[in-house]
Amino acid sequence: MFYLKTWLGICFLASTICVHAQEKATVDIGGALRFNYNYSSWKEAQKKRGGDLGFDVFRLNAKAKYKGLKLNAEYRFYSEDFGGAMLKQGWIAYDFTKNDELQFGLTQVPFGITTYNSNSWFFSLNYYVGLEDDHDMGIKYTHQGENWDYSFAFFKNAEELRFGSNSDVSNSRYSYDVGSIDLNGDGNLNIRNKEVNQLNGNLSYKIDRANAQHHLGISAQYGGLFNLDTEETGNRYALAAYYELKAGKFGIKAQVANYKYNPENIDGERDDVVAMTAYGAPYLVAAEASIYTLGVSYSIPLEWGPISSVVIYNDFGYMDKAESNFESSMMNVTGALFTAGNIYTYFDLAAGKNQPWLGSEWTNALASGAPDADWEMRFNINIGYYF
Template sequence: MQKNALNSGISLILLGCMGTPVYAADLKIGDAKTDLGELSVSGFVRAKYQDKSWSDNDHKLSFDAAKINLDYKSPKIFGHLEYRCYQFDKLCDFSTLVDAYAGYNFNENHLIQAGLQPVPFGPGRFWESNYYGGIITQIGLEDVHNLGLKYQVKFDTGTQVELAYFTGDGGKYSGPYADDASRYTTNFVKPEDSSLTHLDEQNMFITRVQQDLSGLPEGMSTTLGASYWYSDIKNKTNGQTGDRKAWSVFGNVAYNDLTFGLTAGKNDVDNKDPMTPQASLMGSFDDNFMVANEGMFYTADVSYTFKNVGKLDAVTPYAMYSSYDKSEKGFKNSSRNLVGVAAYYKDLSFVAEYIVGKNDFLIGGPSDSYAAGSDTDTHELLNLQVYYNF
């Protein structure tokens, strides 16, 4: 009941933002440099047009999503809330909390934050520069937001260390199709089919170390890093406890307006399930799907920003390679590759992306795409979006 009330209340705020012109200068109260701090509101409203090689149902421009952020900043205390709503069949029929955390700055190099927040695994919240995202978001390792505590320290040598503990996931919210999969982050979920095993991830210990390199040519910056994830996987069907062990290494290089990122790692889940030991049920965005328990993952991303192109503020073409290479013999790999371009004009953003997926459930693949992967064909999606940012 409380989550449904929260869904309704924030959906009304989002609808209000959609119906009333707003400007960034009008959405801030206070001063972040004072003890009272600053409260700000931001977000976007997004429309889309999609052409799918596997369907003829989306050849129309329609409302897609809206996001609202509430941020508080002061010299010592800060907080952040992000809420989103999406349209599947009708306006905001799927809505979900993404972040809700508060933190404290001990000084400019040390902070602690608690609540529903991004898991510090991989190079950042997003591993690529595109808008649709990579396939590792469906594996539950990228753009993950769970409930916990994080401590961060920065050193004068350019080293940043993050240590985090998460008690569990961020819970379910409101959607028209699935029950426990009505969430933003891909988590282990309660099955709707009683023959499947119910898994729950708890006690997540995450560490990430990043190093900025010095002594590089003018205009170049480089960051190298690694992260490790260990958690308990509670098998709520048979009462046993398995684990997840995942690691990643990553590097990001920027030279003037050119950026390149590469992430690689391994996912290894022991679900203590004698029926399906090779795969586990996960879910997000109101869908359930099986995911292979063990595999290597790779994401490569490149982008270049052209500034002040005609009347446009910037134009950014980009490309991504993303794959999950499963260890189980006979399982077919999953991949999502993308080329696109984004253009920016004042508060508007225009996005055009061509996406090719193979054994990718979101790009026309079968229900077993991220597990055994029975598809032998690729599928294509043309994704056109326009954002109003406030």
């Protein structure tokens, strides 16, 4: 009897320990510190001094998990000129099963190839019009199956930092959203719209072969566009079809996307453009366009000091605007990502035509553009330590 009681006591104690071990919350804190060097063909004084090297971003990441409940947050600190401090993402979630999850908060919009429709530090043209790595406020359900993946989401609005009745969208944000812009420098904002009540659906099919994994998908997005001056709501939509291939060390990302904005602006304001903003500064974007992107990559293992691998890639994007008198925008990035322990370094040669981040024209590059625009080049090195 003594041995039986002892054995039962040990079993009870062991089961109690296991239960508590399963109930124990886990918290992971990480982040990154990144620096950036760039040499730009359109900046004459910068070329004379051999380019510029400076601070890019310091970020903090927090992840937590407890009984199927999860938290994921990333806060970034940029210089004041690039928007200052901002929340890139921040959501809480519940895992119903290992394949089904519900997220709430500032979460990534399920549109097109995710997490990124690109390989380079610059992302693709989709990012600059709010269709790549976009994060909005709402609720999202995701399912990851053996062959089928799908996501459904409702976003009340983009990141809202000002809660007034007539408050314009803040320029301090990571991903591009519809906002407002001062067109003539008089201090008054124009084309004042906000994204509201957005629905998203994303469906993809996976084909897993011995030598290759294929991923085919379609995405749809529909929402409102609330004008702060007329207090009327227009509408907007975006559609995409995409394909991903991973065959050993080789990869392909291909996508076709189309979008259209129908704002209810005040009389006299243009409706062939919308204002979009991120990183502290807005610009104009064509209200309707199709974007074609293609990225290829090849991974090479290395044993070169601390360097363990390099990924070489080329990302190309073409933006065909619906307005016949608008000039197309193009972007191509050829580069390599070197991995050395916790240090990741991007070497990119980025070329752009009517691309605001790759040329002297900022406000109208993604809208009307310039018929005589030249290809501009930017050599960029981004070095980051991730912890």
